[in-house]
Amino acid sequence: MLTPSEDTNRRMLRARDAMDRRFAEPLDVPALAGIAHLSVSQFARVFKETFGETPHRYLQRRRVERAMTLLRQTDRPVTEVAWDVGFASLGTFSRTFSTIVGCSPSEFRATHEPVHVPSCFIAAWTRPREGTVVSEKRDLPGGP
Amino acid sequence: MTNHIKTLRITTLHVLDQEEALSFYCGVLGFEVKDDVDMGFMRWLTIALPTDPEHLVLLSVPGAPMHDQETAAQVRDLLTKGALGGIFLTSDDIHATYDAVVAAGAEITQEVVEQPYGTDFGARDPFGNSVRVSQPAEVSSEEIQRQYDAARA
Numbered sequence: 001m002l003t004p005s006e007d008t009n010r011r012m013l014r015a016r017d018a019m020d021r022r023f024a025e026p027l028d029v030p031a032l033a034g035i036a037h038l039s040v041s042q043f044a045r046v047f048k049e050t051f052g053e054t055p056h057r058y059l060q061r062r063r064v065e066r067a068m069t070l071l072r073q074t075d076r077p078v079t080e081v082a083w084d085v086g087f088a089s090l091g092t093f094s095r096t097f098s099t100i101v102g103c104s105p106s107e108f109r110a111t112h113e114p115v116h117v118p119s120c121f122i123a124a125w126t127r128p129r130e131g132t133v134v135s136e137k138r139d140l141p142g143g144p
Numbered sequence: 145m146t147n148h149i150k151t152l153r154i155t156t157l158h159v160l161d162q163e164e165a166l167s168f169y170c171g172v173l174g175f176e177v178k179d180d181v182d183m184g185f186m187r188w189l190t191i192a193l194p195t196d197p198e199h200l201v202l203l204s205v206p207g208a209p210m211h212d213q214e215t216a217a218q219v220r221d222l223l224t225k226g227a228l229g230g231i232f233l234t235s236d237d238i239h240a241t242y243d244a245v246v247a248a249g250a251e252i253t254q255e256v257v258e259q260p261y262g263t264d265f266g267a268r269d270p271f272g273n274s275v276r277v278s279q280p281a282e283v284s285s286e287e288i289q290r291q292y293d294a295a296r297a
Contacts, residue, residue, distance in 0.1 A: 009224035013272055017253045
C-alpha cells in the first residue's frame with residue numbers, strides 16, 4: 001500500500017511524534033532510530049531528508065517552543081522552565097534560546113502576553129523556523 | 145450575514161486506504177458510515193459521529209481521476225509526513241476516549257494534558273493525519289484570559 005518513500009515518511013513521523021511526546025526527557029537517539037527502524041547512523045540523515053533538519057535541531061526547536069509557551073503563559077521561574085522543557089543546564093538553555101529566538105528568555109517573557117488558543121496550535125506555529133533567528137526586538141517597548 | 149451560509153456540512157480527509165480508515169474512524173473513534181457509493185471512478189465514502197450526524201467527513205483517496213499521478217504522489221508524501229492537517233474532536237469523557245484510543249493501538253502524539261480551555265490529547269490516524277480530542281472546560285474565553293493574566297500578575 002505504501003511506497004518505500006511513504007513508508008520511510010511514516011516511520012520518521014513516528015520518531016518525530018515520539019520527540020513531540022517526550023521532548024522533556026533526555027534524547028535517546030538509539031530508541032528514536034529504533035522507532036524508525038533505522039540504524040543510528042542512518043537515522044539523522046534520513047530524518048533530515050524527510051523534514052529538512054536534523055533530529056537534534058528539531059528537538060531543540062521543540063524544547064524552545066515549549067519554553068516560549070511556558071514563559072508566555074505562566075510565571076514559572078526561568079530556571080524551572082529550562083528544566084521543564086528538557087535542558088539540564090540553565091546556561092545551555094539560555095544560549096540555545098537566544099540563538100533560536102533572538103533574545104533572552106527573560107526578555108521574551110517581558111515582551112509577550114499570554115494568549116488563549118489551543119496549545120497545539122501555539123506549539124506548531126511558534127516553533128522557530130529552521131535556519132532563521134526570529135526577530136522579537138520590534139515588540140520591545142520603545143522599539144529597537 | 146447576507147450570504148445565507150448556515151452549516152459546515154462535509155470536510156474532506158485524505159486517506160490511503162478506505163477500509164483501514166473505516167477501522168480507525170468507525171472502529172476506534174465511533175464514527176458511523178453515512179454514504180458508501182461505488183461510482184466506478186471513485187468510492188464516495190462519508191462518515192459522521194452519531195452525536196453529530198449532520199457533519200460528514202469524506203474519506204478520500206488521492207489518485208486518478210482527481211489527481212494526476214505526480215500530484216497524487218505529492219499528496220501521499222505530505223500525508224505520510226503528517227503535513228496535511230487533520231481533525232479536532234470533542235469528547236465528554238476525555239480519559240475514556242484516550243484509554244480506548246490507546247487500547248486500539250493508535251499512535252499518541254500528546255498524552256492527556258490539562259489546559260486552561262479544557263483537557264486534550266493528540267493521536268495519528270494510520271496514514272499520518274492528526275487527530276486531536278478535547279474535553280472543553282466549561283469556561284468562557286474571557287475567563288481563560290483572566291486566568292492567564294492572574295498567573296502572570
